[in-house]
Amino acid sequence: MTSLPTSPAVLPSPGARPGGGARARLHSRRRNAAALYALPAFAWFVIFLVGPLASVFVMSMQNGTTLIAKSEFVGLRNFERVFADPLFWKAMSNTALQLVIVVPIMVVLGFMLGYYLFLKPPFAGALRIIFFTSSLLSASTKAMIFYSLLSPNGLVNQLLSAVGLDALTTSWLANSATALPVIMIVDLWAGIGFLAILFSAQLTSVSGDIIEASRIDGCGHWRSMWHVAFGMVQGFVGVIAMLQFLWTLFLSATNVLLLTKGGPGTSSQTLSFLIYTKAFEQSDIGYSQAVGVVLFVTGILGAILIRSVLRSRT
Amino acid sequence: MTAPAVARRRRSRPRTTPLMGLAHVVVWLYAAALVLPLYFLLVSSLKNNTEIFSAGFALPPEWRFDNYLKAWSFTSLGDALLNSAYVTIGAEILIVIVSIPAAYGIARSDGWLGKLVERSLALGFLIPGFAALVPTVFLAIGLGLYRTREFLVLYYVAGAIPLSVILLAQYMRAIPKELEEAATVEGANRFQILVRIYGPLVMPALATVLLLNFINIWNEYIVALVIAGSTIDTRTVQVALPTLVTNQLSQYGVLAAGTIITLVPVYLCYLLLKKRMENALISGALKG
Numbered sequence: 001m002t003s004l005p006t007s008p009a010v011l012p013s014p015g016a017r018p019g020g021g022a023r024a025r026l027h028s029r030r031r032n033a034a035a036l037y038a039l040p041a042f043a044w045f046v047i048f049l050v051g052p053l054a055s056v057f058v059m060s061m062q063n064g065t066t067l068i069a070k071s072e073f074v075g076l077r078n079f080e081r082v083f084a085d086p087l088f089w090k091a092m093s094n095t096a097l098q099l100v101i102v103v104p105i106m107v108v109l110g111f112m113l114g115y116y117l118f119l120k121p122p123f124a125g126a127l128r129i130i131f132f133t134s135s136l137l138s139a140s141t142k143a144m145i146f147y148s149l150l151s152p153n154g155l156v157n158q159l160l161s162a163v164g165l166d167a168l169t170t171s172w173l174a175n176s177a178t179a180l181p182v183i184m185i186v187d188l189w190a191g192i193g194f195l196a197i198l199f200s201a202q203l204t205s206v207s208g209d210i211i212e213a214s215r216i217d218g219c220g221h222w223r224s225m226w227h228v229a230f231g232m233v234q235g236f237v238g239v240i241a242m243l244q245f246l247w248t249l250f251l252s253a254t255n256v257l258l259l260t261k262g263g264p265g266t267s268s269q270t271l272s273f274l275i276y277t278k279a280f281e282q283s284d285i286g287y288s289q290a291v292g293v294v295l296f297v298t299g300i301l302g303a304i305l306i307r308s309v310l311r312s313r314t
Numbered sequence: 315m316t317a318p319a320v321a322r323r324r325r326s327r328p329r330t331t332p333l334m335g336l337a338h339v340v341v342w343l344y345a346a347a348l349v350l351p352l353y354f355l356l357v358s359s360l361k362n363n364t365e366i367f368s369a370g371f372a373l374p375p376e377w378r379f380d381n382y383l384k385a386w387s388f389t390s391l392g393d394a395l396l397n398s399a400y401v402t403i404g405a406e407i408l409i410v411i412v413s414i415p416a417a418y419g420i421a422r423s424d425g426w427l428g429k430l431v432e433r434s435l436a437l438g439f440l441i442p443g444f445a446a447l448v449p450t451v452f453l454a455i456g457l458g459l460y461r462t463r464e465f466l467v468l469y470y471v472a473g474a475i476p477l478s479v480i481l482l483a484q485y486m487r488a489i490p491k492e493l494e495e496a497a498t499v500e501g502a503n504r505f506q507i508l509v510r511i512y513g514p515l516v517m518p519a520l521a522t523v524l525l526l527n528f529i530n531i532w533n534e535y536i537v538a539l540v541i542a543g544s545t546i547d548t549r550t551v552q553v554a555l556p557t558l559v560t561n562q563l564s565q566y567g568v569l570a571a572g573t574i575i576t577l578v579p580v581y582l583c584y585l586l587l588k589k590r591m592e593n594a595l596i597s598g599a600l601k602g
Contacts, residue, residue, distance in 0.1 A: 032423060032425035032426070032427045032428070033423070034419045034422040034423035034428065035419045035420065035425060035427035035431060036419060037415040037416060037418055037419030037504075037508075038415070038416040038417075038419035038423075038427075038428065038431045038479070039416075039419075040412050040415070040416070041412040041413060041415070041416035041475050041479055042416065042431045042434070042435075044412060044468075044472050044475060045434070045435065045438060045472055047472070048453070048468060048469055048471075048472030048473075049438055049443060049446065049473065050434075051453070052446035052449035052450045052452075053441065053446040053449070055446070055449035056445070056448070056449055059448065059449060067451060067452070113341060113344070116337055116341055121337075121341075126345075127341065127345055128592075129588075130349055131348070132591075132592055133348075133352070133581075133584070134348045134352075135595060136529060136533075136577075136580050136581065137533075137577070138532070138533030138534075138535060138576070138580075139533065139535045139536075139552075140535045140552045140555050140556050140576075141533075141555070141573055141576060144555060144556065144558075144559070144569055144572075144573045145351050145352075145355055145573065146351075147559060147569070148354070148355070148566050149351055149354065151564070153366075153367040154370070154566075155350075155351075155354050155370040158367075189347070189348070192344070193348060194595075197592075197595075198596060201596050220333070221333055221334060221337075222333060242440075243440070246440060246442065250441075250445055251442055253444065253536060254535055257536070258535075258556055275447070275448070276536075279447075279448045279451075280540065285448060289448055289449075292445065292448065295445065296441075296445055299441070299445070303440065
């Protein structure tokens, strides 16, 4: 658990009395009683989130087809089908590529940009507004923006033609060489700025003075950034890298669905999109949920790995 | 919670080294890459296709507000905005009702039960709801709420609970216990304490939680699509917007206008509550 950059003000306590023995008695009586207040929220959470998540494992071992058809237990047969399917391996390799490219670029550039903001450069306020404005865009808004920018007559191709690079113009979303890179760029586009804001807030709250001191001692910005600042927030970088990994892994379906529908061909299929199409378009819920289990396990293993590599030094 | 070190920090003017010069250039190129598409969106919303395709960056030769009217009527955006508002407000009210007592319970209990609940919620925050999309649909069908906005409300509340409860509980821990003990001695029961003492004191944290959930719920796409569907009487703005692509094949001006309309509520909120909104977004991510 990391800490907020802003802490609630210490509250004045009018009418507070020093608690003596009364306090201890109240305390023991309440040890678990107070927690009962959390039960409605907890039950809600279990019914709508934990329950469905557990059901993924059950459904992965049933032969469900459509949303209304009855289904029976079939053991691991869905997994056999999944692992024998070239489409699954295509989706797997695309997802792996996406993770290996998006997560490191986003975290490294986000950290560097965050360090830049932390130095309070000229117009830092304007930059912050620009970064925030972009992080408020919803997935479907971002997709619509990129859909217009990348259309055959869109702004990107116009700019390329204007500078004499007609050879590079293409129909970005319908070209199997560019479809997946576009999906990654949509994530990176606004994501880097948002992570920068998080990192700069964290740097400001934990290590302002120390970095300052290292600068006075004659460290260049490059050394000060990686040797001092990075060390101070390494655990936090690990948390953000882990979250970004999970978001990219689980949520790529939205961009793919809105922009390329996995195509052209299978060039932009990802695991999370495969779960969506198999369940809702191809009526193969057993297959879909077997992929869901693979995705979930990948998520847990990846998150543990990232956390153990980027541990806090303190 | 660490005390903000901001106040103590002396301002440092970055010295102009070649590296720093390069950094300025690269950062502003990136900023331009973020702003130009939004500018393009804005000017496109006032143009027709010919104008967009011939000179995407140029200011509109004449301001064609009819794109906005078209976007509004083609997608029944009025209904979609109402559906989004219904879902968002409904969920926010329920979030307040269940999260405040839960946060209080966790903040004031030091037994195993409170710990168990808090740990589970913290873990739950890590896994995006999308992971269980298909079983969620079955749950909706089972409750007889498939294709309704009401299930979306229930679902979004569940999605918001982990972060809302954890943020509120951390804030409540900073409230001195003596306040509560004094009230107990004077005969107030737990419910009165919660409403009269904690209620007013947690307002700042509650504002953060409400804003954060507002952004998340208003912007949510895939669950809204799968559960509420794309028929006019249940779909949210996020689901209605992309229908402009298939519906109005390649009328980019109309698409841009529709996109801008869906952005208005969130951006208006940002304009009015800039600092609070920024804090909400930051604390939302920092709680992982």
